[in-house]
Amino acid sequence: MRLLVANPNTTPQVTELCARAARAVASPGTEILPVTGRFGAEIINSRAENAIAAHAMLEMLAEHAPGADVVLLAVSYDTGLLAAREVLSVPVVGMTEASMLSACLLGTSFGLVTFGTPTVYRELVALYGLTDRLAGIRSIVASPKDAYADPATVDAKVADAAAALVEETGAEVAVLCGAAMAGMPARIADRVPVPVIDGIAAGVGLCEMLVKLKAAKAKVGSLAHPGMRPTVGLAAPLSALLKGG
């Protein structure tokens, strides 16, 4: 099984971190293929950057998805998820979607810990129809880069935020919502009184599950490939993908 880990941030270290975390949980026989975005923000953390990154994501997938069996989006905004699901013929999983759906199997509600803006994540939860299971969101004052530079400090902030979420909102699972938090649950689990999960680990598991399900690509509906569509000024593989090629 070839599992593409697609990171639209233009920072290769984020890709590497995610790939390492993915390999740590992948089943024997699952090959992890990491790729990084060509243009856009170094670290996506605004609506505009995320909008641009969706284009970068599609361009990247048009080039690299052929040959892969499944795709995991390694970005906490699940950038371009539905667009990718529409045009690709293999399953696509977003890391935040993965962590939230997995959290649903472990508790009646979940809380999110993020580096970013709660409103944007709340919109993502609503898009996925999971608002009723969201207990709350806590943003921590740290950047993804801090997570690489000083993991112990960021681990402590995340653990504190997760414990506070549980205490104040009754969250029954803590979801770590950021590519830079990949692999962190194992380090902080004993500081949080509920299950702690992250999107890369959950996402790899769900990707493997989907490949085994062998479910067919939709032929109708909003995720069917729209078919032959003329475009202007796009990279050749992307243009070909939109043409259904």
Place this chain on the structure above:
Amino acid sequence: MRLLVANPNTTPQVTELCARAARAVASPGTEILPVTGRFGAEIINSRAENAIAAHAMLEMLAEHAPGADVVLLAVSYDTGLLAAREVLSVPVVGMTEASMLSACLLGTSFGLVTFGTPTVYRELVALYGLTDRLAGIRSIVASPKDAYADPATVDAKVADAAAALVEETGAEVAVLCGAAMAGMPARIADRVPVPVIDGIAAGVGLCEMLVKLKAAKAKVGSLAHPGMRPTVGLAAPLSALLKGG
């Protein structure tokens, strides 16, 4: 990995069908352990039968879950799911919960095809907070027993119902909602224009994912074990389980 497949219907053939479907998708190294309920309805299909079966489920799990790494409830009502999740220390997955969460990875909405009463499944969808993603429910006029006796006829009814759901409600995934439909998606996929999934296959995949996540048991909240509780008149293993033993 030892995966307990727990069927509270008192009909061993249902257990066998589910076990066979589970083995068909399980990873190498996953052992499927099927068990059947001791008392209650032969085929659960009413609120009262389901209420009684939750007791049977807990009694069965009290006896058989020790030694298992994860539990899959092989009954479309996900009978006793939250109660089992509360008292057991290993992950527990309901087959209908599993199919609906997996469907969320394949389409923006899903439809259910069942042998039973739509209202009860609608309540289950609401309990899981997934109402926004439910496109509709279709009941077919057939019993689980028909599914064993005359699979081709029941396959056709299910395929027709799934196709009608897609046509009329815009459902983007068809979820087959019944233990007796385990294994059916492969046979009818080409008659339905969207992905078709069933709970046993999805559930086995999610069980394997959860075991790999190694998430801790909740110590607080509504799914923490409530601790030392005196009871009267219960089977010894169940009484011990409630005592936290």
Place this chain on the structure above:
Amino acid sequence: MRLLVANPNTTPQVTELCARAARAVASPGTEILPVTGRFGAEIINSRAENAIAAHAMLEMLAEHAPGADVVLLAVSYDTGLLAAREVLSVPVVGMTEASMLSACLLGTSFGLVTFGTPTVYRELVALYGLTDRLAGIRSIVASPKDAYADPATVDAKVADAAAALVEETGAEVAVLCGAAMAGMPARIADRVPVPVIDGIAAGVGLCEMLVKLKAAKAKVGSLAHPGMRPTVGLAAPLSALLKGG
């Protein structure tokens, strides 16, 4: 009118307290018939105990409902309510359902004061479709047994919690949510600035109202009796009830 007060906790003192509270508000001509569960938890306070108690409730009703005109469930979880409503031919009212619906006649929102876990009551409110009218829930640190042993202390805790709910959430009615709080509103009303109600008093009034309405039993839908159903290993009256006998 014969009104069955059915308590699935296996503690007869709870039954007696509820029966006394019921007799205090019953109309002349209403006979209160209390019964107690045969097996399960002494005081139900977890999901697993509640699941087991639903079986005990149905077994108890199968034996005692014949001859009664209406049934009041004397347990704050409304254990087995919909299952009982499905198989019995007389009306069935849950005490918490009763208090919440009555609260809707007295304020635009209500708050719950309980001995138990907020999450489970929140699920009950959602099952009844009343989430929009729920202002909040407060759990008090006391057990039902404390309520019998030291009523003045527990009264004070409940009154304080109710007043805090009003202050902090804007709740316009305080609902006391526990069989052990039967009769408490009269003692604490002057310490809470909004109406205070409990489930036994409200439930008796609603039972009397339903009997006078003489509404017919549903012949279709999720609360119609499912008809002839074979079962294994159940008490004879329950087995007969499920057979529609």
Place this chain on the structure above:
Amino acid sequence: MRLLVANPNTTPQVTELCARAARAVASPGTEILPVTGRFGAEIINSRAENAIAAHAMLEMLAEHAPGADVVLLAVSYDTGLLAAREVLSVPVVGMTEASMLSACLLGTSFGLVTFGTPTVYRELVALYGLTDRLAGIRSIVASPKDAYADPATVDAKVADAAAALVEETGAEVAVLCGAAMAGMPARIADRVPVPVIDGIAAGVGLCEMLVKLKAAKAKVGSLAHPGMRPTVGLAAPLSALLKGG
């Protein structure tokens, strides 16, 4: 117990019909006191007429509620319900509110049959927070006056509409939603496969229940009397009522 039946339609025959239906279900010792609106539409059936009728209702209650123990609004729009509840010191029940809350005790969802505009009733259901339990609404082509002139024909239309609601929407209770339908359930019950209820019968029962509860008037919140308020140009009793006199 003195129960005021307040009809803001300026048609005394509607008042009489409601009073007769109320007396038919009232307990011994409950005295029914009917009153009719002084100004406004003969039969309220538009938003503007209903807005005007709320003033007429308050004027009528200011004059007649003193001396009554409880008030039942005999108009399917529950005209002025929350305003009346705010300024009166005795409980106030709307007939449609009453029928919907009672329906919640008999089925998991209810359907409404009305003479009027579905949108307005849908707004009322939403105001009461009961949208999740509404299966659907059917308007029949007939006027309240037809109901008096040719009851058999209107009975048939209502019965057909109720049966269609059950068939098409899965409604588990049929609520007859119009003052002119008071007393109709007994005549059509055998033509509808689920319980049928009307607002006057349900309302009288709920009024009696509330009087027995002896719940206190709210001192805070949106239904507390706002206290000393100067007004211009109102009838003297209404002016006095708003002054808290």
Place this chain on the structure above:
Amino acid sequence: MRLLVANPNTTPQVTELCARAARAVASPGTEILPVTGRFGAEIINSRAENAIAAHAMLEMLAEHAPGADVVLLAVSYDTGLLAAREVLSVPVVGMTEASMLSACLLGTSFGLVTFGTPTVYRELVALYGLTDRLAGIRSIVASPKDAYADPATVDAKVADAAAALVEETGAEVAVLCGAAMAGMPARIADRVPVPVIDGIAAGVGLCEMLVKLKAAKAKVGSLAHPGMRPTVGLAAPLSALLKGG
């Protein structure tokens, strides 16, 4: 363009303040026509007063709307909005409705600052279907009269409440919700870190937009004029308006 500014409070100073604020933002060629209610509360601030004021509003519009091109309701409860929209042939805009819809163009959520009861405004937001965009409501301890007598003090209170709403709830727009706050945004904008708007300014803009749209009056639905309706005891112009004259 003739724009009627209709204030159902019986206090002419409120009308004048609103007219002044309306003229300050009106386009050249828009004539502002202010009118004041004939009966009811000096300042509407309770459910009963608001119910009575809806009648006063309709009476006032029946007399003054003929000749106007559009109507702005100058009262924060949007008193009688849907009733007016039903019977008039020109567009009608409520000032609070206007400010909330305009806020939707400036932020993903809005908060309300009012002189009144949060519950009643929350019901208004729900009636408009905007609950998902409401971040919160803050009431300030001041009366509309204070706003005229001591504007600096009230400005400070409103600015503080708006800033607190933003801080505590994440509101992305602050909506000032009271006729007496007309014109206040310009004075406090630099003390609040998000856009601040009031209903009169927003309402005038939306009235002008609607007149330019030249959309037709609904001929069907809940806002179509119900046609010939006999009434009793109403002012002649209102009686004529209800007759469709």
Place this chain on the structure above:
Amino acid sequence: MRLLVANPNTTPQVTELCARAARAVASPGTEILPVTGRFGAEIINSRAENAIAAHAMLEMLAEHAPGADVVLLAVSYDTGLLAAREVLSVPVVGMTEASMLSACLLGTSFGLVTFGTPTVYRELVALYGLTDRLAGIRSIVASPKDAYADPATVDAKVADAAAALVEETGAEVAVLCGAAMAGMPARIADRVPVPVIDGIAAGVGLCEMLVKLKAAKAKVGSLAHPGMRPTVGLAAPLSALLKGG
């Protein structure tokens, strides 16, 4: 007032149609400045095309918004709306958002008529928090290009779909949802029994209203400019805009 009409479809005829419709309703003194996207689909009609177009939109706005007072997005998907609102200092209005908010002033519910996929518009309605006011969506079988080539035929299809929406769903306003439908309401209004509006006309009016409101740019929240952000490989004006330049 300079009003930028930004069309991310790479088809200049769509831009021209929208500009013409905008000029037809603009106030004297409002200058319409049309611009067309540089890359992407000729006519956006899929999720992937829309994702790419958001990048094109932001690039176009980075170049052309400086000097404009307000921006109207001339694309029925409101492509890149929140991202544009985040990074620009002037107000931004989406044409579909505009038509839906305006519809809220004319009816209690609205229906959408589109050339595209209902699911995607439904997600847009949900993002705006307006689901409760959506009566339904009808797609017509025609392309935007047909609307230019054979307007009479497309007018008839749209009018029929709008009338059917009203009949079947009770929609009280018909919203024409497509840039190619700009200006159509005037032609079909007499074939539809409720108000008909389109996004360009409504959008121009709302843009003018917002400019007059002079509301400040948010300094906090999800629509504040995120400040200095390094990027890679973007067009110079867009890179500068993201840097806050």
